[in-house]
Amino acid sequence: MDIKELLPVLYSITWQNLVMIAVGLTLIYLAIAKEYEPTLLLPMGFGAILVNIPLTSAITQIDPVTGQAIEGALSVFYQAGIATEVFPLLIFIAIGAMIDFSPLFKNPFLLLFGAAAQFGIFFTMIAATLLGFDLKEAASIGIIGAADGPTSIFVSSRFAPNLLGPISVAAYSYMALVPIIQPPVIRALTSRKERMIHMEGHAKSVSKSALIAFPIIVTIFAGVVAPSSLALIGFLMFGNLIRECGVLNKLSLSAQNELASLVTILLGISIASTMTADRFVRLDTLMIIGLGLIAFIFDTFGGVMFAKLLNIFLPEGKKINPMVGACGISAFPMSARVIHGMGQKEDPTNYLLMHAVSSNVGGQIGSVVAGGLILTLVPLFF
Amino acid sequence: MNALSAALEITVFGMLGIFAFMIIFYFSIKAIDKIWPYKKESDN
Numbered sequence: 001m002d003i004k005e006l007l008p009v010l011y012s013i014t015w016q017n018l019v020m021i022a023v024g025l026t027l028i029y030l031a032i033a034k035e036y037e038p039t040l041l042l043p044m045g046f047g048a049i050l051v052n053i054p055l056t057s058a059i060t061q062i063d064p065v066t067g068q069a070i071e072g073a074l075s076v077f078y079q080a081g082i083a084t085e086v087f088p089l090l091i092f093i094a095i096g097a098m099i100d101f102s103p104l105f106k107n108p109f110l111l112l113f114g115a116a117a118q119f120g121i122f123f124t125m126i127a128a129t130l131l132g133f134d135l136k137e138a139a140s141i142g143i144i145g146a147a148d149g150p151t152s153i154f155v156s157s158r159f160a161p162n163l164l165g166p167i168s169v170a171a172y173s174y175m176a177l178v179p180i181i182q183p184p185v186i187r188a189l190t191s192r193k194e195r196m197i198h199m200e201g202h203a204k205s206v207s208k209s210a211l212i213a214f215p216i217i218v219t220i221f222a223g224v225v226a227p228s229s230l231a232l233i234g235f236l237m238f239g240n241l242i243r244e245c246g247v248l249n250k251l252s253l254s255a256q257n258e259l260a261s262l263v264t265i266l267l268g269i270s271i272a273s274t275m276t277a278d279r280f281v282r283l284d285t286l287m288i289i290g291l292g293l294i295a296f297i298f299d300t301f302g303g304v305m306f307a308k309l310l311n312i313f314l315p316e317g318k319k320i321n322p323m324v325g326a327c328g329i330s331a332f333p334m335s336a337r338v339i340h341g342m343g344q345k346e347d348p349t350n351y352l353l354m355h356a357v358s359s360n361v362g363g364q365i366g367s368v369v370a371g372g373l374i375l376t377l378v379p380l381f382f
Numbered sequence: 383m384n385a386l387s388a389a390l391e392i393t394v395f396g397m398l399g400i401f402a403f404m405i406i407f408y409f410s411i412k413a414i415d416k417i418w419p420y421k422k423e424s425d426n
Contacts, residue, residue, distance in 0.1 A: 108411040115400040122393035129385040138389055209418035217410050225403070365407065366400060373399045374392070381388040 012054035016277035023280070024048030024272075027169070036176035039261070040149060040268045044169065047074065047272020048280075059273050074273035077266055083161070087267045088154040089235045094260035095150065095364075096239020097252050099332075101214055103358040104365075105206040110324065110355060112306070114362025117328025118370040119302025120145030124295040131287055136160055139378045141288055144171045145295030146367035147178070148330035153271065154232060155371050159378065165275040166285040170292030178331045179338045181293070185300040186342065190322050194308070195346045197321040199355050208246060215240040218365075222372065229372020236368055296329070303328040303359075321352055327359035330367035336360040 004011050027045030031038035050058040051074060059072035081087035104111055125142030133141060140156035140163055152171040156164050174181065186195075215237035222233040243252045307325030314320065323339045336356035343352040 105411055105415055108408045111404050111408050111411070112401070115397070115404040118400050119397065122389075122396050126386065126389045126393060129389045133385075135385045135388050135392075138385060139392070205420040206415070207418045207420040210414045210420075213414050213418060214411070217414065218407060221406060221410065222403075226399075362404070366404065369400050369403045370396065373396050373403075377392045377395055377399075381392070 009054050014054075014277065016281040017052045017054060019281050020052040020275060020277045021049050023275070024052070030173070030176075034176075037149075037172040039264045040168075040172045041176075043265055043268025044172075044272045044275070047269040048275040050074065050269075051273055051276050059276070072273075074270060077270040078273045081266055082153065082157050082164070082270050085154060085157060085231070087263050087270065088150040088157070089231060090259060090263045091150040091267060092232065092235035092368075093239035093242070094255045094263065096215070096236040096241075097243045097255035098260075099236075099240055099243075099361065099364055101240065101361060102206040102211060103354065103361050105210060106204045107355060107358045110358040111362040111365070113303050113325045113328030113359040114364070114366030115328070115369075116306030116325060117299045117303035117363055118145065118366050120295040120297065120299030121370050121374070123298040123302075124291050127294060128287075128291055131291070133284075133287075135381060136378060137163055139374050140167055141291050142295060143167075143371060143374060144174065144288075144292040145299050146330055146370055147171075147175055147296065147299060147335075147363070148367035148371070149175065150267075151232065151330075151367050151371035153267065155374055158375065161274070162279060163284070163288060164271060165280055166288040167292075168271045169275075170289050174292050174296045175331045175334070178296070178329070178334045181296050182300050182326055182335065182338055183342055185297050186304055186323050186326050186339075189301065189304045190308075192346060194311075194322050195342065196350060197319050198347075198350050199319075199321055199324070199352065200317075201351075201354060208244070211244040212241065212246075215244070222369075226372050226376045228376040229369065232368050232372050232375075299329045300326045321350075321355070324352060324355045324359050327356045328363045328366060329360075330363045332360045332364050333357065335363070 024045045027041045030036040031042035057072055058074045060075040061070050063070055121142045124145050125138045128138035128141045136159035140160040143152050143155045149171050152167055156167045219234050219237045223230045239255055242248045303325035304322045307320045307322040311319045327335045327339050329335050339356040340353040343350045
């Protein structure tokens with residue numbers, strides 16, 4: 001028996017497999033050393049190694065002798081949890097249970113930034129079509145700009161499952177890089193005087209009944225207007241109702257902790273089943289990574305420029321600090337913290353955190369609404 | 383219709399749609415807050 005029969009992997013491995021194993025190691029490094037979205041990037045990184053060792057039993061392989069498919073666990077997870085959209089939807093329940101909508105009640109006007117800062121999604125979709133992607137692929141790439149991993153996974157698993165790996169990597173990596181991406185864009189778009197604008201506070205309490213009614217009303221409204229968005233919005237609001245109802249505290253804590261942790265592990269490692277060398281080591285992947293960055297930049301652009309537009313009409317003393325507009329992305333609470341920090345740097349007496357959090361919560365709703373609208377609109381063009 | 387013009391149309395309808403949703407959510411919040419205002423002792 002020669003070594004080729006004893007260690008067939010050594011003779012089957014390609015440079016593309018080695019590249020993917022290096023990608024996996026890089027994701028693990030970023031997750032552990034830099035703490036960039038470790039809950040997702042670590043399972044994805046490890047999974048990328050698992051699926052790129054030739055003849056791996058982790059994914060479904062065709063037996064060269066019998067020609068029959070031998071099912072691998074990760075492929076089974078993918079079919080059960082991502083192809084059916086179950087994992088992202090379970091994550092939405094967990095996220096809903098984590099979101100406190102009360103900042104929006106204190107300053108609901110800031111909800112509008114949750115719309116303006118979704119501009120990057122659409123700008124990137126247009127850019128992707130110019131680069132030759134078809135409409136469904138372009139929409140899936142654009143949704144990276146939702147700055148919301150589960151929404152990106154949900155949309156791309158429906159429209160472009162072949163691009164799910166690179167889209168997920170880009171979405172989660174850039175979410176972790178918000179503190180690096182947003183500040184230079186904001187500084188380029190605003191003057192120091194604008195960054196020093198103080199906004200008046202809204203110290204106000206919200207009734208429990210209002211917080212219970214909100215997810216129910218939003219779900220009914222979304223269902224009537226855009227039924228295709230109902231899975232996304234409905235599961236998010238269901239999680240929030242568990243949190244706010246006051247009689248399911250154990251379930252709420254389980255959703256926020258155990259459910260979120262378990263499904264995140266399964267989600268990350270299942271996505272990795274798509275990160276095989278033949279699908280990932282392509283020019284498309286580099287384009288998607290680049291387009292993802294454009295999406296985040298233009299999200300920030302949309303939020304900041306919308307605030308500047310409103311400031312033309314708002315009287316002195318009511319003006320909005322344009323940096324708060326940039327918080328309309330879904331990366332919560334990172335974006336709010338970044339903007340508060342930037343405000344403090346310009347003027348230590350300027351406390352933007354409360355406004356930034358309101359805008360950021362608006363972004364969490366906005367990203368899900370954007371995902372729902374993409375799911376509704378794109379099929380109309382086929 | 384090619385992908386680019388479809389993407390442009392989706393951008394217009396998509397952005398208008400998100401703003402429409404948010405404006406309605408804004409008024410929903412205002413209405414909810416008015417119907418169930420915060421009461422220190424009885425409600426919370």
